[in-house]
């Protein structure tokens with residue numbers, strides 16, 4: 001299925017400019033909106049529709065009820081909890097400290113990366129790898145342009161460097177022990193039903209399994225820990241000998257390998 005770029009229904013100069021930026025970056029053609037509905041454009045052109053709105057991008061793949069767009073998702077309340085001195089399960093599993101480097105191999109909506117970026121601060125380095133080019137583009141733009149009253153959230157978002165790549169390809173180019181923590185959160189086979197925020201990401205993102213080779217490369221590149229998020233009943237914990245932080249009554253757990 002091809003993808004076309006169009007503007008908001010009543011485009012202003014900003015929407016037109018955003019469409020041009022997206023075309024340059026993603027290479028999809030721009031089609032004039034002419035007040036047509038997304039549904040009509042999808043049907044007439046037989047294409048997925050990427051909308052440059054007034055202040056954000058949205059992707060309507062055919063068959064999706066709601067578009068994919070950037071929002072900090074769970075990161076906003078997780079960050080507030082950290083500010084109140086509460087713990088975060090990812091930070092605990094990664095044993096992440098201020099000034100460290102964090103490589104997120106499966107960026108998605110970047111909620112986990114935002115939390116890691118907040119902890120490591122401006123002295124640290126947070127890198128997010130995303131295999132889907134449109135997800136990478138939308139999230140990269142969102143991280144730099146999302147509006148919020150929280151200075152801490154804005155700072156954490158703007159300190160994440162996004163790369164569009166397959167995680168394995170990226171890892172293979174990195175030297176041994178070059179980042180403190182390497183993190184993987186591939187799509188769960190069976191979705192967690194309450195997790196509606198992720199529904200549109202599940203529909204647009206890449207569904208790759210964690211492989212032996214991916215884990216070996218992650219371990220080689222990490223200096224301190226490799227962390228994996230998976231469903232509580234996932235075989236990955238045993239398969240890769242991950243030390244698991246069991247959290248009763250939670251549907252997903254973090255597992256880690258220490259060096």
Ligand SMILES: C[S@@+](CC[C@H](N)C(=O)[O-])C[C@H]1O[C@@H](n2cnc3c(N)ncnc32)[C@H](O)[C@@H]1O
Nearest residue numbers: 106108109110111112131166167185205206208
């Ligand atoms: C479950 S989501 C990650 C959610 C993320 N932890 C967050 O906080 O928003 C998995 C993401 O990883 C991406 N992905 C899957 N396999 C990948 C791979 N081999 N390399 C890079 N990204 C991958 C998917 O496209 C999807 O966006």
